[in-house]
Amino acid sequence: MSESKAVKERALELLRSGLDFVDTHCHIDGEEYEDDRAAMLERARAAGISALITMGTDLETSRRAASLAAHETMVYAAAGYHPEGIDHVPADDELQAIAALTKEEKVIAIGEIGLDYYWEKDEAVRRIQREAFIRQLRLARELDLPVCIHDREAHGNTFELWKREGKGVRGVLHCYSGSVELAREFVKLGCYIGIDGPLTYKNAAKLPEVAAGIDGSRLLLETDSPYLTPVPYRGKRNEPTYVPLIAAKCAEIRGESLEVFAARARANTRELYGI
Ligand SMILES: [Zn+2]
Numbered sequence: 001m002s003e004s005k006a007v008k009e010r011a012l013e014l015l016r017s018g019l020d021f022v023d024t025h026c027h028i029d030g031e032e033y034e035d036d037r038a039a040m041l042e043r044a045r046a047a048g049i050s051a052l053i054t055m056g057t058d059l060e061t062s063r064r065a066a067s068l069a070a071h072e073t074m075v076y077a078a079a080g081y082h083p084e085g086i087d088h089v090p091a092d093d094e095l096q097a098i099a100a101l102t103k104e105e106k107v108i109a110i111g112e113i114g115l116d117y118y119w120e121k122d123e124a125v126r127r128i129q130r131e132a133f134i135r136q137l138r139l140a141r142e143l144d145l146p147v148c149i150h151d152r153e154a155h156g157n158t159f160e161l162w163k164r165e166g167k168g169v170r171g172v173l174h175c176y177s178g179s180v181e182l183a184r185e186f187v188k189l190g191c192y193i194g195i196d197g198p199l200t201y202k203n204a205a206k207l208p209e210v211a212a213g214i215d216g217s218r219l220l221l222e223t224d225s226p227y228l229t230p231v232p233y234r235g236k237r238n239e240p241t242y243v244p245l246i247a248a249k250c251a252e253i254r255g256e257s258l259e260v261f262a263a264r265a266r267a268n269t270r271e272l273y274g275i
Helices: 003-014 037-046 059-071 092-101 123-143 155-165 180-188 207-213 240-254 258-273
Strands: 021-026 049-055 075-079 107-116 147-152 171-173 191-195 219-221
Touching: 003 240, 021 219, 021 240, 021 258, 037 049, 037 240, 049 059, 049 107, 049 240, 059 075, 059 092, 059 107, 075 092, 092 123, 107 123, 107 155, 123 147, 123 155, 147 155, 155 180, 180 191, 180 207, 191 207, 207 240, 219 240, 219 258, 240 258
Parallel strands: 021 049, 049 075, 075 107, 107 147, 147 171, 171 191, 191 219
Antiparallel strands: none
């Protein structure tokens, strides 16, 4: 058997592991899934994904996420204003609209919020991002809900704001891309660390060190679908179905069995999100 065929067969085997997984961060409200959303969810269920959390990025996508959660048993939602493309600090009524969505039973977090300095180079807009982040951390504290944090090339400011404004807030640093040292500092402040498909890439850089080097009780599994598809499906649209592939890589790096690792990741999800 060729190497690539063996890799694909191993992947298919993992998708039939019979273990219980949650995709703690994805975006399934968009047009990427318009034609096959029901079939995609069915595939995920067959791969052991018992639940997924689809993220809002603004009011409209947060409403769509909430509506999907209301109609699909396995879907939960988060609501919030994402830093990418933000052009003003959310006003009180805009924050109240997000708060109102969280009154729905399956809207369980404030997200996706945070800082993105990779796409945003303008210091004035970065200031808006920081203010929006602060206001949503405060909202999460008021509502007693966990937050899902996006941090792209803004590690220093994200850490500083989480330390200052995140007191008493539970949360996860999603799709973590920093160093293991910084991850440990976040963990000390009570943060979970979300691991995605890039862990399976050959150029995963610092990520394997992070997956191996932080306390296992702080790791969460996520796909960030439709982006960041894990190997061997890289290049295609991502979907929650592929969580076991990320889990298997993580377990391998940590020298743990998939069963043990998956059970702990599942327990961590319950701990943070209550699902
Ligand atoms: Zn995301």
